[in-house]
Amino acid sequence: MSIDKQESVKKLFTAQSAKVETNKGDAYYNELYDRCRARLDELKKLKPLNNRMDFMQSIEEEGLERRDFLKWASATTAMLMLPASFTPLVAEAAVMMNRLPVIWIELQDCAGNSEALLRSDGPKIDDIILDIISLEFHETLMAPSGHQAEKQLEDAVEHFKGKYLLFVEGSIPQGIDGHFGTIGAKAETFIDHTLRLAKDAAAVVAVGSCATFGGIPAAAPNPTDAVGVMDVVKGKPIINIPACPANPSNMVGVLLHYVLTGSIPELDSLLRPKFAFGYRIHDNCERRAHFDAGEYVEEWGDEGAKNNFCLYKVGCKGPMTFNNCSIIRYNEAVNWPIGVGRGCIGCSEPDFWDKYAYERPMANANIKAPTGGVEKTVDEFGLGLLTAAGIGIAIHAAASAVAGKKSEEV
Amino acid sequence: MKRMVIRQLIEKIEGEAELDYTFSEGRIEDVKINFGFYRGIEEILEGKDPKDALVITPRVCGICNHAHLIAAVRAIEDGYENAGVKIGLTQKAKNIREFTLACELLQNHIKWFYMTLLPNLEKYLKIVSEENHAMKATYFSTTITKALAIFSGQWPHSSYAIPGGVTCDPTQLDVMQAQSLLEECVRFFEQVVTACSLEKYLAIDSVSQLHKIEGDFGRLLHLLGSNGMAEMGQSYDRFIVFSDSFLSKAGKSIVTSVSKVDTRYVHESAQKGSVAKAVSYKNRLYETGPLARGMVSKEPIVKSLHKRYKDSLMTRVFARVHEVALLLEESRKLLKEIRVDEPSCTLEAELKLYEFEGTGTVEAARGSLIHKTTVNNGVIVKYDIITPTQWNLSHGNEKEKGIAVKAMVGSQSIEEADFIFRTFDVCSVCTAQ
Numbered sequence: 001m002s003i004d005k006q007e008s009v010k011k012l013f014t015a016q017s018a019k020v021e022t023n024k025g026d027a028y029y030n031e032l033y034d035r036c037r038a039r040l041d042e043l044k045k046l047k048p049l050n051n052r053m054d055f056m057q058s059i060e061e062e063g064l065e066r067r068d069f070l071k072w073a074s075a076t077t078a079m080l081m082l083p084a085s086f087t088p089l090v091a092e093a094a095v096m097m098n099r100l101p102v103i104w105i106e107l108q109d110c111a112g113n114s115e116a117l118l119r120s121d122g123p124k125i126d127d128i129i130l131d132i133i134s135l136e137f138h139e140t141l142m143a144p145s146g147h148q149a150e151k152q153l154e155d156a157v158e159h160f161k162g163k164y165l166l167f168v169e170g171s172i173p174q175g176i177d178g179h180f181g182t183i184g185a186k187a188e189t190f191i192d193h194t195l196r197l198a199k200d201a202a203a204v205v206a207v208g209s210c211a212t213f214g215g216i217p218a219a220a221p222n223p224t225d226a227v228g229v230m231d232v233v234k235g236k237p238i239i240n241i242p243a244c245p246a247n248p249s250n251m252v253g254v255l256l257h258y259v260l261t262g263s264i265p266e267l268d269s270l271l272r273p274k275f276a277f278g279y280r281i282h283d284n285c286e287r288r289a290h291f292d293a294g295e296y297v298e299e300w301g302d303e304g305a306k307n308n309f310c311l312y313k314v315g316c317k318g319p320m321t322f323n324n325c326s327i328i329r330y331n332e333a334v335n336w337p338i339g340v341g342r343g344c345i346g347c348s349e350p351d352f353w354d355k356y357a358y359e360r361p362m363a364n365a366n367i368k369a370p371t372g373g374v375e376k377t378v379d380e381f382g383l384g385l386l387t388a389a390g391i392g393i394a395i396h397a398a399a400s401a402v403a404g405k406k407s408e409e410v
Numbered sequence: 411m412k413r414m415v416i417r418q419l420i421e422k423i424e425g426e427a428e429l430d431y432t433f434s435e436g437r438i439e440d441v442k443i444n445f446g447f448y449r450g451i452e453e454i455l456e457g458k459d460p461k462d463a464l465v466i467t468p469r470v471c472g473i474c475n476h477a478h479l480i481a482a483v484r485a486i487e488d489g490y491e492n493a494g495v496k497i498g499l500t501q502k503a504k505n506i507r508e509f510t511l512a513c514e515l516l517q518n519h520i521k522w523f524y525m526t527l528l529p530n531l532e533k534y535l536k537i538v539s540e541e542n543h544a545m546k547a548t549y550f551s552t553t554i555t556k557a558l559a560i561f562s563g564q565w566p567h568s569s570y571a572i573p574g575g576v577t578c579d580p581t582q583l584d585v586m587q588a589q590s591l592l593e594e595c596v597r598f599f600e601q602v603v604t605a606c607s608l609e610k611y612l613a614i615d616s617v618s619q620l621h622k623i624e625g626d627f628g629r630l631l632h633l634l635g636s637n638g639m640a641e642m643g644q645s646y647d648r649f650i651v652f653s654d655s656f657l658s659k660a661g662k663s664i665v666t667s668v669s670k671v672d673t674r675y676v677h678e679s680a681q682k683g684s685v686a687k688a689v690s691y692k693n694r695l696y697e698t699g700p701l702a703r704g705m706v707s708k709e710p711i712v713k714s715l716h717k718r719y720k721d722s723l724m725t726r727v728f729a730r731v732h733e734v735a736l737l738l739e740e741s742r743k744l745l746k747e748i749r750v751d752e753p754s755c756t757l758e759a760e761l762k763l764y765e766f767e768g769t770g771t772v773e774a775a776r777g778s779l780i781h782k783t784t785v786n787n788g789v790i791v792k793y794d795i796i797t798p799t800q801w802n803l804s805h806g807n808e809k810e811k812g813i814a815v816k817a818m819v820g821s822q823s824i825e826e827a828d829f830i831f832r833t834f835d836v837c838s839v840c841t842a843q
C-alpha cells in the first residue's frame with residue numbers, strides 16, 4: 001500500500017495546481033546537479049558513521065524491490081521540488097544517509113515527535129532511512145544511559161564539530177531564568193543546553209510545533225514563558241518542521257536535502273521548508289469537492305458527517321494552514337484527522353492554539369484574513385481568502401438562504 | 411559507613427528523571443526522584459472552552475495521549491450528566507473508543523518490554539545479545555497504531571472523541587482493515603513474544619505452568635528467576651484502580667482484600683523541590699498500573715504469581731506483558747461487535763452548557779488517569795489532571811516513602827535500583843506536565 005501511495009504523492013506534487021514557484025530554469029538546475037554530484041562523490045569516500053544495517057540490505061529484508069525503491073526516489077524528488085533528472089541522485093543520497101551525524105534533544109515536550117519518529121509514520125522507505133541515519137544521541141533510542149549517555153553526547157559534539165545536524169524537540173521555557181526546564185546532573189537549563197549544542201551544529205532543525213513556535217506550552221497565559229528555538233538560537237541556519245506531531249516524511253525530506261546538496265532546503269518566511277509547507281491543507285483535501293459544492297457538516301453525527309462533507313463549519317482550519325498532511329497523511333499513510341471527520345487545528349501555524357483553536361469556528365478565531373481585520377462570517381471570510389473557491393461559498397450561501405438558515409457562524 | 415548521595419540521570423524513559431540515591435551501610439536508604447521540567451498544562455486550560463481540553467490534554471504526553479483524550483471527553487460527559495443531560499453513547503462509539511484505547515496500551519507495553527525492560531535487564535546482567543529489540547518494538551507498535559489511526563485519524567495526538575460519541579464513521583472495510591492489522595499483532599505475539607498460541611497462553615493460570623511460555627517473554631521470566639531477581643522490588647502491596655473497563659473493575663486492593671473507591675478521596679499535594687505533585691487516597695499511597703488491575707480484578711495468573719512473589723518486580727513485569735494478551739483478545743471482540751450502521755455521535759454540537767463539574771477516569775497504560783473539570787460561565791475555571799505516574803513515583807509523605815522509592819530501598823547498587831525503577835514504566839512528561 002505504501003508503494004502505491006508513492007505514485008499518488010508524485011502525481012500530487014507534480015500537478016500543475018500544486019506548484020510553488022518550482023521551475024528555476026535550466027542553468028540553475030545544471031549548476032545544482034553538478035554541486036550535488038560532487039558532494040555525493042565526497043560523501044562516498046567517507047566511511048558510514050555507524051555499523052547499523054546497510055540500506056539496500058534493509059530494503060531487501062523489508063521485502064521491497066529495487067523497483068519500489070526507485071519509485072520512492074522519483075516521488076521524493078518531486079516532493080523536494082527537483083526535476084526528474086535528479087532521481088538517481090536522490091536514490092544515492094538515501095543510501096548515504098548514514099554519513100550524516102544527527103544529535104536529537106528533547107526539551108519542554110511530550111515526546112510526541114520522538115514517538116512519531118519511532119512509529120515512523122512515513123511510508124516504509126522513510127522508516128528505513130530514519131533507522132539508518134547516524135543518530136549520535138537520542139535519549140530514548142540510543143543504547144547507553146545515565147552518565148554514559150551524557151558522555152556520549154559530549155563526545156559526539158566534540159567529534160562532529162561543525163558537521164552535525166541538531167534536532168530539537170520541545171519548546172524552551174524562559175521564565176525564572178530558564179529553570180522551568182533543566183537537564184543533567186549539573187541542572188543545565190534548557191536554554192543553555194540548546195545554545196551550547198547549537199554552537200557547533202551545522203544547522204538546527206526544530207521538530208514539532210513546540211520547538212518551532214512554542215506550541216501548546218506557549219498557549220495563553222504561557223505559564224513558563226515558552227518560546228521556539230528560533231527565538232533563542234541566533235546566527236545558525238534553522239529549519240522549522242512544525243505540526244503536532246511533525247510528519248516523519250518531512251524530517252526525512254530535510255535530511256535528504258541536506259545530504260544531497262549540503263545545504264538546507266528553500267524556506268518560507270517562517271523558516272519552514274517550502275516543499276512541505278508550500279501548500280495549504282485545503283488545496284489537496286479529500287473533502288474539497290464538498291467545500292466547493294457548498295456541502296458542509298453542520299453538527300457532529302449529522303447527515304453531512306455521514307457523507308464526509310466539508311468540515312469548514314465545524315471549525316476546520318485547513319484553508320489557512322500550510323502543511324502537506326493532506327498528501328502525506330499519518331501512520332504510514334493510513335489516515336489523517338480530516339479523514340475521521342475532525343477538522344484541521346492549524347497545528348503547523350505559529351501560535352496555533354491561541355489563534356486557531358479547533359473548537360472555535362472560523363469566524364471566532366483570531367486569525368487575520370489577508371484583507372485585514374478579523375472577518376465575521378463564513379462567507380465573507382471565504383471570499384476574502386479563498387478566491388478560487390468563491391463559487392463554492394456562493395453556492396453555499398445561496399443554499400443556506402434557501403434553507404432559511406443564517407449563513408453566519410454561531 | 412557514612413551516608414553518601416549519588417545523583418544519576420535516567421533517560422530512555424519518556425523525558426528524563428534524576429534520581430538521588432542515599433546509601434547507608436552499602437544499601438540504598440532513600441531515593442529522591444526529580445523531574446526537570448514543567449509546562450503548566452492545567453494553568454493553560456483555565457479560561458478556555460471546556461472542549462479545548464479535548465485537543466490540549468492529549469499533548470500532555472506523546473505516549474498516552476489517547477488516554478488523555480478519553481479521560482477529557484469522559485469528564486465533559488460526566489459533567490453534562492451531572493447537569494441533567496443524558497449522554498447515551500451508542501455501542502458503536504463505545505467499542506471504537508475502547509478499541510483505540512486498547513491499541514495505545516498495546517503499543518506502550520510492547521515498546522516498554524523491548525526498548526526499556528529487556529535491554530536494561532541485559533545491561534544489568536551483563537548479557538550481550540544479538541537481538542534487535544528496537545526493530546521488534548517498532549514493528550509491533552507501527553502495526554497497531556495504524557489500526558488505531560483508522561478510527562482516530564492519527565497517532566499520537568488524535569482528537570476524534572467528542573461528547574456523545576466519535577467523529578469517525580468507519581465503513582465495514584475500515585473495520586476489516588483494522589482486524590487484519592490486529593491479527594498481524596496477534597501473530598507477532600504468538601510467534602515472537604510467547605512462542606505459543608494466544609489461546610494456549612490465556613489458559614495459563616498458575617505459576618506452575620509458566621514454563622509453557624517461551625519466546626522473548628519466556629526468556630525474560632527465566633532470566634529474572636534464575637538470577638535471584640524474582641522477589642526484588644517489593645513495595646506496600648496496595649493497589650488502586652479508578653476506571654471500570656474490560657481490564658478491571660474500579661476498586662482498591664490491600665494485600666488481597668478488594669474494596670470500593672471514589673475519586674472524591676483522591677488528594678493531590680505539592681512536593682518540596684519538585685514540580686510533580688504527589689497523590690494519595692485517604693492519606694495512603696497506592697500502586698497503580700497493570701499489576702493493580704490484575705490484583706483488583708483477581709486475574710488468576712497474576713494472583714498466583716502474587717501468592718509466590720508478592721508485589722515484586724517479577725509480578726509487576728509479568729502483569730504488564732500479560733495485559734498484552736488480554737488486550738489482543740478483547741480487541742478482537744470489540745472489532746467484531748462494531749455495528750457500522752449505528753450512529754457515531756448522539757449529541758448535538760449546539761448543546762453548550764455553562765456550568766458543570768465532571769470527572770473522567772480511564773485506565774491508561776501506566777494506570778488510572780483522572781481528569782476533573784469545573785466549568786463556570788462557559789469556561790474552565792479549574793482543571794485537574796492526575797496521572798498514573800504521580801501515584802507510583804511520588805516521594806511519599808512524612809509517614810511513608812513513595813511506591814517506587816519503597817521498592818528501591820534496600821538495593822545494593824544503583825544498577826539494581828535503576829532496573830527496579832524501570833519496571834514501573836516510568837514517564838516523566840506525564841508526571842511533570
Ligand code: SF4
Nearest residue numbers: 110112208209210244
Ligand atoms: S509539538 Fe505536539 S507532539 Fe510535539 S512536543 Fe509539542 S505537543 Fe508534543
Ligand code: SF4
Nearest residue numbers: 285288310311316318
Ligand atoms: S475546509 Fe477543511 S475539510 Fe473542508 S475542504 Fe478545506 S481542509 Fe478540507
